[in-house]
Amino acid sequence: MPRIKIDHAKCTGCRHCEAACSLNHVVNTVNPRRSRIRVMRDGNRYYPVIAGPFVDAACTSKQFIVIGDQTYDMCAFCRASCPQKPYFIEAETGIPLKCDFCGIPPSPSCVRWCNTGALELVED
């Protein structure tokens, strides 16, 4: 099964993937807030997060990860579109978004536009 592998160390935070995704899903329209991939920023690093399954309740176990002397908010890396955060929800309709490997196969549109190799298509 093909998967999109994310290497956050290579991400430059340019958000070209967000533009690619929204151009592919909404006809002739660019809007990162309607995109199914979002680049989160925490501290000095960027983390692309791809929309996954959604839940209709906020999860009860908010977690933090400590790496070195920095504390990261786990919610920022979570793929779920839960009521805790305003991501991966179509603002106008309220419908949750989910990645569908859009674009011309084999590479999804975000992988095609990611020039640094932070996003990569891999086969299991």
Added chain:
Amino acid sequence: MNGWIGRCLRVNLTDGKHRIEKLDTDALEKYLGGRGLGVKVFADEVDPNIDPLSPENKLIFCSGPLVGTGAITGASCNVITKSSLSGGLACAKMRGHFGAELKFAGFDMVIIEGQSESPVILSIIDDKVKLVPGLEYWGRSTAETEELFKKNLGDPWIARETYLVSIGPAGEKLLPLANLVNDRFLSVGGAGIGAVMGAKNLKAIAVKGQHSLQVADGSRFVQVINTLINKLNSAPLTSQSMSQWGTAFLVGLSYQKGILPRNNFRSTSQPLKNIGTEALNSAFALRGRGCFACPIACIKKADVKYSAFEGKGMVPTYLAIGTLGFNCGISDLSAIGIMSMLCGEMGLDPVATGGNFATVMELVEKKAVTPEELKIDISFGNADSMIEAIRLISTKKGYARRLGQGGMAISESFNMPEIFMGVKGLSLAPFDPRAIQGMGLHFATCNYGPHHLYGYTFIDELLNVHENLDPLETQGKASLVKRHQDTSAVMDSLGLCNWPLMGLKFNNYIPMVNSCLGTNYKADDLLSIGERIWNIERIFNMKAGFNTNHDTLPERFFKEPVPNGPAEGQISHVREMLPEYYQLRGWGEQGEPLREKLQALGLEES
């Protein structure tokens, strides 16, 4: 509308009111947007002879039509005002994510008028425009301002998507060297703008929004961008040099050709060990940071290798290394990195600051002033005292405060105006005009002072990407300069970055522009728009008091030949090239745009 949002926000700080206006579609066709539209609106609304720091001066932030659409390198937002350093027009290019976020917030353009009584921050978040009291941010560095503002927003999810442009302590103290800083550490790069914003008591602008941008032909647009990314990846300069080291890779090349100035443009000698890309690799842990939709990511952030950085600094660019470093006799990259970071935090322009200190250092060397009088041991090669002096001038503390008035003012106050290396009151970017003649002509004639970012002639002269030209040759340089100046005006107006021209031809962009905007432009149409923009800038500057006497270089470049190095014995031939340049531009002998030219460009009724 395709590309453009079509709305403009006008904020009057005097009475705190704002209104939303529609953009004039005729002006969009004639001036595209970004720099062109901003200059047009500014020239229409502002008297060229006002005091730059008065409430009558306006500050215009304008994003181009391609910004935020996903067009490659479409990220730049231009800031236009009357500069407090030169007295002429100032146009800064803002990189990063601010420009794109301004479009998503629903505006192509923000016009700031008047003057607030107390410090404020303009917040444009999710269609709510308001002026937030800014007293608690006043006096803070740019990075601190951004952190505190985001913290005060309360919601970390909103804070994550908010982008800020702010002034540092230097701008607040109305220092002529001040500029703006956005996205925490990106210097906006135009001296004299920070003081204008400081005089308006505007500490920062914050943007975030959810608006959509329309593209004319989405599927074609996506195809064109795929091919452009492939083209960039096959060009060695953009795919390897720029994405590995940023613009700093130019340092070594520039040094080899004798273009890199040393000790206030007096020498290119003294072989330097610590330059070039290897030194950069060993001094910093480089991490690429991309502006919106940029496949190159030339901004390099320094991850912790030096305790002084604490991971917040940006690896010095070619500009910072050249002006803050070698031109002040300093070749220690870590010291240059700290100075460049300090400039970012304090909101100082690296070029103007470097030129300022190079002037002071030569004054000290010529014994016009002694270190005892200045109470700081400032001399060529003394990095520690320069770091200290940057801190002092930006907060106007200590005796060194009078050193922050800009190179021209300082050299005049000691009756030695000839040692200031600058044009129109602005310091020279680190290219020795004697060793690269085309760039010299551009420095002399540029509307925004001697800065290479408004005419990328070094792409052909130094790097030989599209044409193989000898930098010492003068033949054909006038037309080269004109072409690059017009190209740069178009690219800025569209909102594109100019650096990819090291891998792409200007013609490669045309399909991207047309499929995005739904237009039928040809390369020549766009270049004539660029020429139109260049001419209205020129007219404004001439009304503000500049004339052909200002289209020159410091006397040093005509009298003192390069003492050594690859360009030994060369002087600048700008005076010989200038008449040809005027002729190509369709200007008179005094450099004034002629009536026929203005009619041809549609700037004057026939």
